[in-house]
Amino acid sequence: MxxxxxxxxxxxxxxxxxxxxxEVPDDVIDAMAEPMFGHRMDRMTDLYTTIVEDTKTFLGTDNDVIILTASGTEFWEASTLNLVDENILVPTCGSFSERHANVAERLGKDVDRLEYEWGEAVKPEDVRGAIESSDKHYDVVACVMNESSTGVRNPIEEIGDVVDEYPDTYFVVDAVSSLGGDLVDIDEHGIDVIFASTQKAFAMPPGLAVCVVSEAAYDRELEKDETSWYGGFQRCLDYYDRKGQTHSTPAIPIMLAYRKQMKHMLEETxxxxxxxxxxxxxxxxxxxxxxxxxxxxxxxxxxxxxxxxxxxxxxxxxxxxxxxxxxxxxxxxxxxxxxxxxxxxxxxxxxxxxxxxxxxxxxxxxxxx
Missing domain, CATH: 3.90.1150.10 (Aspartate Aminotransferase, domain 1)
Structure with missing residues (x-):
């Protein structure tokens, strides 16, 4: 103990x-020391709408963006609850892709693994083969972009193109350790949900999760009776549309740091x-x-x-x-x-x-x- x-x-x-x-730049650390303000004040609307819209611009996406006080792990759970009725296919090639499968199992979903040896990468043709050969309908294919336990970068663009051939199957990407440092065209490759943590390639303090959600994924959640409360796409995005804020109290100092760092990222492109x-x-x-x-x-x-x-x-x-x-x-x-x-x-x-x-x-x- x-x-x-x-x-x-x-x-x-x-x-x-x-x-x-x-490493986090000094001026980004300093940004966290601003005087505290209320999360329902106009100042919060200015802050949150800035970081959300700047993130869309940086990532070059027309999809919706959610920024929550959480680690990226939150969206393993939320995307599973929001999109999966029963069956999910998870290619596993290391510790974090395996953990994604474990989360889905803990949530009571029927998980099929497409298993690879550690160090190997997921192959798009194998994903197609798994979908075609199964007698189940997969609600989601969930793939890690950057398997940091093995140093593998999976070809999620090509995998997304495959999954996009199956319109009732949604593609979820764990990009926790790569988004912001490895360019991916989210809208071009049928990625319905992609999420990251700020303490990785974004070079910000830990404590925020960033998630990009397609219109199709949002609409899919509306059809379900049981979804995530904290990370629910509808709850997060509808509140943003109405108020320009988060539905629950956020970590304001870290969002101030996010604002500063995202300006640097936009400048670098x-x-x-x-x-x-x-x-x-x-x-x-x-x-x-x-x-x-x-x-x-x-x-x-x-x-x-x-x-x-x-x-x-x-x-x-x-x-x-x-x-x-x-x-x-x-x-x-x-x-x-x-x-x-x-x-x-x-x-x-x-x-x-x-x-x-x-x-x-x-x-x-x-x-x-």
Whole structure:
């Protein structure tokens, strides 16, 4: 049983290269220190409508946007409750896609898994085959875009095109660790629901979930008797249309930070942010190939998190601790059963090739590469 460990605030600053949370710009942190105001004041309407409409502009979508006080996990649950009557197909290729399936099972849904080995990517033709060969009607196909446990980036655009051929099946995408750092044309590829957390590629503090909802998904929820209360599409979007606010009390300071950071993101543009993340990913992969190996299937590597195969047999935990102590930089071990077989570098948010190079230099020094 855990015991109290007093928080003192007296800790060394560590630069974060983990798969989230990631580094947050100083002016974004400062934005959270504005005086408090009421969540039903006109000032809140100004704040919330700004961040919602700016997000639509940044993502280039005509679909509706919900921003809630929650982690992205909220929309695993909400999208399942809002869209699934009985059957859901979940391709699983790592820890987080498996967790999505587990959530649906806990909610009493009939879950079929399209299973892949860790490190492999979901294939669009397999999704079509699973839909065609099943004697069930799938209300939803739910796929992770960026499987951060393995460093795999699934081809959700092509998968979305497949699911779009089945008009009564909705496509839900978990983009928690990639949206904002890996450009996806949401409207073009039949994505009905896509959601993310702000502490990842958005480079904001934790505490907000961002969800993009198609008109078809909204209409589908209206047909159901049992839906999510907190994350209900109708409840969230109708309240926004009427009041320009959230239906429940939000984390106002984090939304102030969101406003500041989204202005930076709009200035950089979605395309510019995508290019910067691509450059960081390419540098990290090249470094990994030179010194170790890459864990994900070739051609399906993540643009925000690189999972590196520990071919040199270094002590991953010891190396992470030494880099933290000597350089005040923190990267991540592998996830779950591949904890010592791999390690992960998060290159997302406001990092650059130069800041990632500083980390890889530190790893080389500590590991004697």
């Amino acid at each position: 855990s015991k109290k460990r007093e928080y003192t605030g007296d800790y060394p600053d560590k630069t974060l290269y983990i798969p989230g949370p990631t 979605h395309e510019g942010r995508d290019e910067r993340h691509r450059e960081m990913a390419e540098y990290t992969r090249e470094w990994a190939r030179e010194h170790f190996g890459l864990y994900p299937e070739v051609g399906y590597e993540s643009q925000t998190v690189t999972c590196i195969e520990n071919t040199q047999g270094i002590d991953v935990a010891e190396t992470i601790e030494a880099v933290s102590e000597e350089y005040d930089m923190v990267f991540s071990n592998g996830y779950g059963d591949i904890g010592e077989e791999t390690f992960r570098i998060g290159h997302m948010g406001e990092h650059t090739v130069e800041s990632i190079e500083a980390l890889t230099d530190a790893i080389e020094d500590v590991a004697g590469l």
